[in-house]
Amino acid sequence: MLFNSYIFIFLFFPLTLIGYYGLNYAKKYNLALAFLIGMSMWFYGYNNIYYLAILIVSISINYGLITGMASVSAKRLKRLFLWAGVFLNIGILFYFKYYDFFIDNINSALKAEFPLLKLILPLGISFYTFQQLSCVIDSYKGECEHYSFLEYALYVSFFPQLIAGPIVYHNELIPQFQDIGNRKINFENLSRGIYAFALGLAKKVLIADTFSSIVTIGYNNITALNTTSVILVTVCYSLQLYFDFSGYCDMAYGMGYMLNVKLPANFNSPYKAESFADLWNRWHMTLTRFFIKYVYIPLGGSRRGKARTYLNTLIVFIVSGLWHGANWTFILWGTLNGIVIIIERFTKLASLKIPKIIKMVTTYSLFTFTCSLFRSASVKDAGILWIRLFCGGFGPVYQPLIDAFGDLTESKFLYRAGFGAIMTNYPWLMLTVFTAIALAACFTLKNTQEKVAELTLSNRKFFVVVILMIWSIISLSGISEFLYFNF
Amino acid sequence: MNQKAAKKWFIKCILTLVTLLAFIALTVIIVDPYFHYHKPLPFLSYRLYEERYTNDGISRHFDFDAMITGSSITQNFKPSEMDALFGANTVKESFSGAGYQELADNLDRALSRNKNLKQVLWAVDYNGFLREYDWARYEEYPTYLYDNNPLNDVSYLFNKSILYHGVMTNIAMTLTKTPSTTMDEYSSWDMETGLEVILTTYDRNNVNTDVPTGFGEEEYNMVTQTITLNILRVVNKYPDTTFYLFYPPFSIFYWESLNIKGTLDRQLRAEQVATELLLACPNVKLYNFFDQYDVICNADYYSDDGHYCEEINSRILQWIAQDTGLVTKENYLGKLAAEREFYANYDYDSLYE
Numbered sequence: 001m002l003f004n005s006y007i008f009i010f011l012f013f014p015l016t017l018i019g020y021y022g023l024n025y026a027k028k029y030n031l032a033l034a035f036l037i038g039m040s041m042w043f044y045g046y047n048n049i050y051y052l053a054i055l056i057v058s059i060s061i062n063y064g065l066i067t068g069m070a071s072v073s074a075k076r077l078k079r080l081f082l083w084a085g086v087f088l089n090i091g092i093l094f095y096f097k098y099y100d101f102f103i104d105n106i107n108s109a110l111k112a113e114f115p116l117l118k119l120i121l122p123l124g125i126s127f128y129t130f131q132q133l134s135c136v137i138d139s140y141k142g143e144c145e146h147y148s149f150l151e152y153a154l155y156v157s158f159f160p161q162l163i164a165g166p167i168v169y170h171n172e173l174i175p176q177f178q179d180i181g182n183r184k185i186n187f188e189n190l191s192r193g194i195y196a197f198a199l200g201l202a203k204k205v206l207i208a209d210t211f212s213s214i215v216t217i218g219y220n221n222i223t224a225l226n227t228t229s230v231i232l233v234t235v236c237y238s239l240q241l242y243f244d245f246s247g248y249c250d251m252a253y254g255m256g257y258m259l260n261v262k263l264p265a266n267f268n269s270p271y272k273a274e275s276f277a278d279l280w281n282r283w284h285m286t287l288t289r290f291f292i293k294y295v296y297i298p299l300g301g302s303r304r305g306k307a308r309t310y311l312n313t314l315i316v317f318i319v320s321g322l323w324h325g326a327n328w329t330f331i332l333w334g335t336l337n338g339i340v341i342i343i344e345r346f347t348k349l350a351s352l353k354i355p356k357i358i359k360m361v362t363t364y365s366l367f368t369f370t371c372s373l374f375r376s377a378s379v380k381d382a383g384i385l386w387i388r389l390f391c392g393g394f395g396p397v398y399q400p401l402i403d404a405f406g407d408l409t410e411s412k413f414l415y416r417a418g419f420g421a422i423m424t425n426y427p428w429l430m431l432t433v434f435t436a437i438a439l440a441a442c443f444t445l446k447n448t449q450e451k452v453a454e455l456t457l458s459n460r461k462f463f464v465v466v467i468l469m470i471w472s473i474i475s476l477s478g479i480s481e482f483l484y485f486n487f
Numbered sequence: 488m489n490q491k492a493a494k495k496w497f498i499k500c501i502l503t504l505v506t507l508l509a510f511i512a513l514t515v516i517i518v519d520p521y522f523h524y525h526k527p528l529p530f531l532s533y534r535l536y537e538e539r540y541t542n543d544g545i546s547r548h549f550d551f552d553a554m555i556t557g558s559s560i561t562q563n564f565k566p567s568e569m570d571a572l573f574g575a576n577t578v579k580e581s582f583s584g585a586g587y588q589e590l591a592d593n594l595d596r597a598l599s600r601n602k603n604l605k606q607v608l609w610a611v612d613y614n615g616f617l618r619e620y621d622w623a624r625y626e627e628y629p630t631y632l633y634d635n636n637p638l639n640d641v642s643y644l645f646n647k648s649i650l651y652h653g654v655m656t657n658i659a660m661t662l663t664k665t666p667s668t669t670m671d672e673y674s675s676w677d678m679e680t681g682l683e684v685i686l687t688t689y690d691r692n693n694v695n696t697d698v699p700t701g702f703g704e705e706e707y708n709m710v711t712q713t714i715t716l717n718i719l720r721v722v723n724k725y726p727d728t729t730f731y732l733f734y735p736p737f738s739i740f741y742w743e744s745l746n747i748k749g750t751l752d753r754q755l756r757a758e759q760v761a762t763e764l765l766l767a768c769p770n771v772k773l774y775n776f777f778d779q780y781d782v783i784c785n786a787d788y789y790s791d792d793g794h795y796c797e798e799i800n801s802r803i804l805q806w807i808a809q810d811t812g813l814v815t816k817e818n819y820l821g822k823l824a825a826e827r828e829f830y831a832n833y834d835y836d837s838l839y840e
Contacts, residue, residue: 006641006645010641186490187496187497188490188493191493191496191500194497194500409647409648409651409652412651413651457493462496462499462500462503466503466504466507470507470508470511471647473508473645474646474650475647476646477643477645
């Protein structure tokens with residue numbers, strides 16, 4: 001189930017709030033936790049019941065390992081449980097996410113024909129696997145309390161963070177479930193939560209999805225793009241990615257608030273970053289901290305000399321690339337990010353006296369460039385795109401990109417509302433203005449956590465919530481145009 | 488921030504949202520631009536436009552006893568002409584780019600809802616025999632309008648495109664006293680025709696020849712499945728309805744492309760299989776206009792290799808009313824032989840002189 005769907009907004013989430021607070025009001029605290037788990041399972045299994053079974057099995061086995069580890073005192077046995085947990089979680093992830101990629105590469109290298117599994121990746125498997133992995137490792141280190149099965153199962157399956165993060169640590173989430181003080185309706189949190197949810201929903205539905213339609217056309221027709229169009233498409237993709245993920249994080253954050261659970265910040269205006277290192281401390285923050293804690297530091301971090309620090313950094317980013325997807329594009333993207341950070345450290349770029357705005361724009365531009373690799377279907381496609389970028393020549397924007405924006409209901413409304421002449425004479429103008437405003441927002445506006453923290457319940461904010469919610473809800477479904485004139 | 492103020496603010500937000508959403512839903516239900524809930528209201532003007540959103544509503548709530556259906560080649564039919572020729576009350580439900588299954592499913596729904604529907608004019612796309620029976624061009628489909636599940640109507644009730652294109656347009660038409668789109672006007676088009684226009688989309692030097700040319704058991708089964716699972720499924724289910732089926736008269740350029748590809752024999756053999764299956768149905772009247780050479784060989788009637796102008800739609804209705812081109816068990820082999828003879832030997836170069 002998606003947050004940005006009718007069933008979620010009209011049925012699932014209101015039902016969750018009513019059921020959860022209703023059971024807590026009746027002092028059925030464990031039943032309330034079980035209810036949240038049940039709702040999370042419905043949320044997860046809504047589109048594919050088969051993957052719900054994988055989640056349940058994964059939770060059960062991991063819980064068994066964690067409690068098993070706690071029940072033995074011999075270090076050797078604990079280590080056995082640890083490695084069993086690591087192999088199990090990485091094994092499941094490998095099987096579903098990387099097996100075909102691995103076999104495909106072997107087939108290419110050896111000209112063999114080993115069969116592929118062609119499995120559909122279970123939603124959010126990378127997130128809940130990492131979350132459980134952290135719990136297993138922390139248990140081994142003795143940093144994990146004993147949790148009941150209900151608490152553990154809810155920690156893993158809690159729907160606001162289940163399919164796209166943030167990657168939460170057990171000691172951040174479970175104590176909040178255990179605190180009975182959090183089980184009462186808190187209107188202050190409900191208000192902050194609905195505000196964050198409205199902002200997130202609007203970012204996703206009104207902005208990210210608009211850019212998505214343009215980006216899809218661009219990346220499906222890379223050979224037709226000139227330099228101008230490639231720049232536009234890559235900028236649009238950087239904005240799609242930003243508003244998509246930022247919107248999702250805001251919605252998760254808002255729903256957490258409404259359930260009196262504070263999720264960790266996961267997105268902190270990353271395009272305001274002045275370096276790549278800064279950017280990765282702001283983008284998908286909980287993934288970065290996971291890699292630092294469970295990969296970078298165990299590898300030695302920065303304690304073993306400069307060369308080893310650089311190598312560790314590179315390893316983390318290669319793993320991060322691979323985590324994002326089973327394709328060479330992701331691996332190269334991760335590698336490229338790692339290399340840029342190493343160069344930044346090597347040249348001590350952060351200490352150079354360069355105006356902040358130049359650092360921000362440079363970081364953004366370079367990141368946008370690396371994102372073209374992230375979005376391309378293959379390394380070859382990325383290569384073609386870069387050739388078009390440098391050799392395509394400046395000229396008019398590829399018309400279907402402009403048409404895609406013109407097809408928006410909002411564009412048609414503006415056309416009728418008196419902007420028709422401008423839109424006809426300057427067909428590229430609206431898309432350019434929309435892109436420029438979105439870009440300026442990324443560079444200048446406060447992020448949602450800041451806005452939520454300083455929220456005052458004014459009429460202005462009331463209108464923001466109502467308008468964004470209504471506009472987003474009526475944008476969840478559109479009219480598909482069937483204009484192909486053929487038979 | 489205190490709890491009391493927060494409670495007031497939060498409840499105000501929820502109540503306002505619920506009220507506004509209820510207002511939007513009610514507006515859509517009343518105007519109902521795609522006739523999902525009721526027939527057109529007498530005091531509103533309606534723009535009939537998006538076929539795949541509108542047709543099911545027409546089937547549900549309009550009063551009619553005859554229907555014209557098919558792909559884009561039926562868009563220029565005038566139901567008023569059918570009314571006059573067949574003494575019927577006709578609606579038109581064209582689906583641009585439709586496959587056989589889509590048309591059959593729509594017709595099945597219409598017939599199951601409307602027991603008065605006794606005459607159906609159905610264009611059988613001649614170039615669709617050798618496609619998978621469930622071939623469909625479009626993946627995105629407003630399925631929420633087609634089923635009887637009220638829960639998924641949320642996609643209809645809270646949809647800015649429908650609010651803009653449907654509700655607002657109809658209200659604007661009503662306020663400006665613009666009359667509703669007539670069934671004759673619905674989905675019709677008036678494109679330029681002639682050789683120059685055809686050659687913008689058809690190039691004899693650029694016909695894809697990398698296509699299968701033979702006709703074996705696999706092709707036989709494909710045609711049989713396409714006709715049986717789609718057309719015969721509906722025709723046999725409603726024996727009291729007369730189905731006027733016809734092969735649309737594609738232009739001479741279509742036939743040229745078959746010759747260039749080397750698929751003329753394959754196509755004619757597919758036609759034979761389809762024809763034999765259709766002729767076995769007592770409630771089917773099948774028409775073939777491939778001997779209307781004055782039309783087919785005249786580029787001025789066509790906008791591309793298949794689509795003809797509305798004058799030909801009118802002629803088709805007259806031909807059918809007069810049983811011109813009626814295919815029977817006695818004459819279908821002769822018609823096939825004549826098609827083979829004419830289109831295999833036609834001097835296609837003369838088209839470009």
